[in-house]
Amino acid sequence: MNHPSLSEDTASVRATNDDAQISKMACVRLKYFQDDYIRHFVKRHLKRSPLINRGYYSRIAALRQLLRGFLQTPDIIGPRQVLSLGAGFDTIFFQLQANGCAPNLYVELDFPEVTSRKAAIVASEPNLQRCIPRSDDDVLDTEGGRIITKPYCLLPVDLRQPAAMEAALKLAKLQHDVPTYIIAECVLVYMRPAESNTVVRWLAEHLQQAAFVLYEQIKPHDAFGQQMMTNLQSRGCPLLGIYGTPDLQAHEQRFVQNGWHTACARDMNAIYNKHTDPEDRQRIERLEMLDEFEEWTLIQGHYCIVIATKDSQQRLHQIVDLPTFPESKVVRRPLLAA
Numbered sequence: 001m002n003h004p005s006l007s008e009d010t011a012s013v014r015a016t017n018d019d020a021q022i023s024k025m026a027c028v029r030l031k032y033f034q035d036d037y038i039r040h041f042v043k044r045h046l047k048r049s050p051l052i053n054r055g056y057y058s059r060i061a062a063l064r065q066l067l068r069g070f071l072q073t074p075d076i077i078g079p080r081q082v083l084s085l086g087a088g089f090d091t092i093f094f095q096l097q098a099n100g101c102a103p104n105l106y107v108e109l110d111f112p113e114v115t116s117r118k119a120a121i122v123a124s125e126p127n128l129q130r131c132i133p134r135s136d137d138d139v140l141d142t143e144g145g146r147i148i149t150k151p152y153c154l155l156p157v158d159l160r161q162p163a164a165m166e167a168a169l170k171l172a173k174l175q176h177d178v179p180t181y182i183i184a185e186c187v188l189v190y191m192r193p194a195e196s197n198t199v200v201r202w203l204a205e206h207l208q209q210a211a212f213v214l215y216e217q218i219k220p221h222d223a224f225g226q227q228m229m230t231n232l233q234s235r236g237c238p239l240l241g242i243y244g245t246p247d248l249q250a251h252e253q254r255f256v257q258n259g260w261h262t263a264c265a266r267d268m269n270a271i272y273n274k275h276t277d278p279e280d281r282q283r284i285e286r287l288e289m290l291d292e293f294e295e296w297t298l299i300q301g302h303y304c305i306v307i308a309t310k311d312s313q314q315r316l317h318q319i320v321d322l323p324t325f326p327e328s329k330v331v332r333r334p335l336l337a338a
Contacts, residue, residue: 012236013190014111017088023048023056032057032284033064036098040125041089041118050288051296055303057284058272059215062305063183065276066213066319067092070181071101075315079104081180083169085159085199086110086187089118093152097131102151103181107172109165112156115145119154122147148172159187160195162202179315180210189216190237193244197258204259204310211319212260214306218267220246224298248304255308263308268300 021041026048028035048056071080080103084090087108096102108115120142122128132152139148147154153172157164174180182203188196203210219225220242232239245251248265255263266275290296309316 010111014114016186016237017114021089022046023052024060027053027056027060030287032287033060035091035095037091037094037128040121040128041091050290051292051299053288054284054290054296055268055299058268058276058300059185059303061276061280062271063185063213063215066305066307067181067183069319070179070211070316071096071103073315073319075317076179079178081105081174081178082107083174083180083182084108085182085184087154088114094128094131097151104178105151105153105172105174107153107155107169107174109155109157109159109168111158112145115154115156116142119145119147122154159199160191162198165199165202166206176206177208180207182210182212184212185215186217188214189239189241189245192240196241196244197254200255200260201258207310209313209315210310211316212255212308213319214251214308216245216251216304216306217242217302218245218247218251218304219302225302228302251304251306255306260308260310261312263306265304265306268303268305269297271305272300
């Protein structure tokens with residue numbers, strides 16, 4: 001999910017959540033990766049091109065790998081928590097819970113229109129409810145779009161309103177002194193730079209030890225970038241923040257200038273070629289024939305992953321230092337199935 005400025009109609013931006021779920025479902029059906037819960041959130045099954053499928057695979061494989069690094073690093077002792085900004089219909093919590101790998105607290109924030117739909121789906125699906133340990137104090141408010149339990153919270157928030165975000169995180173009992181993993185996929189780029197900077201700075205000021213993982217578009221100035229901007233503008237989803245962070249260096253500077261200790265940005269060509277499991281790449285590259293290699297490289301070059309940390313004790317170095325896999329057998333630690 002994504003967030004524009006207060007003056008913009010958010011309906012078109014919210015609709016990108018549904019598009020993303022349809023694309024993920026297309027990948028699941030072809031076995032690019034496993035997700036036993038996405039079927040509850042997708043009503044339409046549509047085919048996507050091999051180019052789109054491989055792009056979603058590269059994104060999800062990298063983000064799962066980073067989350068695995070946070071949840072499994074031995075350098076952190078004690079509880080851990082995850083905060084998902086603009087979570088949409090993401091199913092990671094349910095996957096982690098089913099695999100016995102969930103953090104102590106998983107918090108999702110999104111627009112009320114999105115969280116009310118998600119809460120209603122959770123309330124109607126026993127398969128999802130079984131993943132949430134319940135107690136008498138829990139809240140399952142489908143109309144208000146709120147789920148409040150000890151391990152999982154879903155709350156309606158407009159991220160452009162810092163006071164509302166702060167109130168929601170207090171309600172979720174997110175602790176400022178517990179190591180926290182923050183994820184935002186194509187979220188801040190739909191906000192104006194001043195608005196997204198406020199979010200980035202607020203989290204740095206209120207969390208003692210955290211990793212912030214961001215997935216976003218970059219490079220708006222070249223021909224492909226301009227076409228990308230035009231396409232999204234025509235859909236009512238302008239990338240309001242991309243000129244504030246047009247390249248990898250600008251992304252890194254945005255975090256460092258707003259209170260984060262370190263920041264590392266890589267485009268998705270580097271992520272896919274150097275930082276994902278080569279055996280799994282070989283597996284998915286056999287699923288569908290892809291002969292649009294020039295377009296594939298062009299698209300991947302216009303997306304990036306940024307990893308920032310606030311970590312004076314340097315316990316999150318495994319998150320920042322993306323592994324470079326050798327072209328040899330990789331020892332995998334199970335967390336989320338590929």
